[in-house]
Amino acid sequence: MATMNDVAKLAGVSVSTVSYALTGVRPVGEKTRARIQAAMDQLGYQPNAIARSLASRRTRIIALLFPAIERGLSGTALEFVTSAAEAARERGYHLVLWPIGNDEVAETRDLLQQRLADGVLVMEVRLDDPRVTLLQQSSTPFTLIGRTAEPAGLDHADIDFDATVREAIDHLVELGHRSIAFLSHSAASQTAGYGPTIRAGESFEKHMADRNLPVVIRHCDDSADAGRATVRELAASQPDLTALVTMNDAATFGAMAELMAHGQRIPEDFSVLSIVSSPKVGAMSHPRLTTMSAPGTELGRLGVASLIERIEGNQTEPLHELIPCRLDAQATTGPGPLADGKLPPREGT
Amino acid sequence: MATMNDVAKLAGVSVSTVSYALTGVRPVGEKTRARIQAAMDQLGYQPNAIARSLASRRTRIIALLFPAIERGLSGTALEFVTSAAEAARERGYHLVLWPIGNDEVAETRDLLQQRLADGVLVMEVRLDDPRVTLLQQSSTPFTLIGRTAEPAGLDHADIDFDATVREAIDHLVELGHRSIAFLSHSAASQTAGYGPTIRAGESFEKHMADRNLPVVIRHCDDSADAGRATVRELAASQPDLTALVTMNDAATFGAMAELMAHGQRIPEDFSVLSIVSSPKVGAMSHPRLTTMSAPGTELGRLGVASLIERIEGNQTEPLHELIPCRLDAQATTGPGPLADGKLPPREGT
DNA sequence: CGTAGATGTCGAAGCGCTTCGACTAAGCGT
């Protein structure tokens, strides 16, 4: 394997000049640069990443801290990881995976101290997350995907649950729906302080109340059967319901099946809108689900970009980015009862 | 940040002794070791990963080569990546992600030459994969997840499509089914040389023929609508069909919906068995899908374990591991027409 | 009792790069 020394000899210059030609830290004469380039081409030279890291005290590696995920986010999570890795690569960085639980603080600290990573991307951030405290004490730059309860001073990018829920409600209200329930993640996720569950729930409550509409929220385990059970319960307790906002893909499938089993036609009689989902999942149902898709790719790219800026010291303002889910209106949302000539839609077209 | 020098001074020994205490390469006296340990604890010392790598010429980093995945494997792929990262961490290795297309050979070569990774795990291997050729020429150890057309000399772990398909057929045949179709991935994946499509297709053909049963195979895009269309076509062309083996989650959901729309009760009239899937996906349907789940976790662990063995030089035999999918019999497979008192099941209970 | 082989420790030489200080040769304003 060719080293910088080999290149230097072949080009008839010193190693430091080769280094400057490579990094651009100091100017290099045009002819010299050409000879160096030729030597590198001839030898097929690639700089040794490790040696470079040791000497420069910059590894160009960022770590992704992700608790092994049980929640059904899988599709989005993979998208996120992939896009983060791509964004890193575009900037000459590498992404390493650290599959460590939220509470394995000691392990995380040890890993940080090995100085393998210049910075850390934190996934699945809880409202109160011990890893964040650790990182604040360390000198390692970090960016949160998600956010703690008090994220003011911290770089973070998260789903804009509030805007997403508002848009979901708007979409249904414009279609004439007034009696809308929210089918969320499990009650356990709520008590565990899982950000999405809590933030989306609060937003749903607020935006429905703002419109003087009744607030109906159900927590539900992530399975089709749990979704069915919840719909059965709702059919009994909320007979005038005409639409469902869901944030739980597995339950959504069950819920739709159960609605149809109750003789509801979708979307003629009943609308379903799944948020923090994806068109891919939407395509798995029939009628094709109207979804609001999680911005996994955007979050990945943004988080990496911001983290690298911070590492390289070009960033002063903390990153506070909230990205709403994108609406992909398909076949499970349609005009509600008020649109059937009874009343005009409250807003819009 | 404490260095090994600090530890050595505090413990009153030389750095080399500290190094030996840490690596165990040479024996260290009991009392000395205790003093070193105490010094490390007191300083909160963690060895610098980069310096260690440079000196030892071993980075303890393995790279995961994965083409950005379009196919619907997402759930399994994430499982795979996670388990690979965990297995690596358990052995003191790090996993870095290299999101590079199958054909980006130059990029892959450059990355390899940077010597960041001691070894490479290759995902989404095609029957004829240029990356494999590249790796064979390089000196970097590698393990395939999947396999090429001629994988004899290469370390690889893959799904045992043959055993999986055979078990799927057995399961249905034992239940009394005789007319079984196979719903596979797209025709495009077949012509592109996508291993799973081709191997599963060949196995289905063989095992059905072995049982003197008709071979019905349909390729289908990965969406519910495509699945529905295929079922409509089958209803016309293969009216006596009583069971479906599927390898395409999105299409499976559509297929089931269409079957029910045709008045087929599942599993009373018609059985569906989804292979290379997962119980999690199975739980999204009602009735709950009988699945054969892809061994993502096992493949990840196995691939990493074998790769590390090879890196460390403890492995002589090439890894040739084929793991079948696990059957999780749920509610979409039931007795076929022959079990209705007409004929006894061909085998088993 | 002599000595071959462990055992235990140290100092020094790198690993392949970056970066600092120093130096020379131009180019510039005044």
Add this chain to the structure above:
DNA sequence: ACGCTTAGTCGAAGCGCTTCGACATCTACG
């Protein structure tokens, strides 16, 4: 014509570790 900045280059000193050779002790065995 004078210093002064800038461009361009070099040599050497590390970055924080591992590993090699050397050496001093200690044990065991014929």
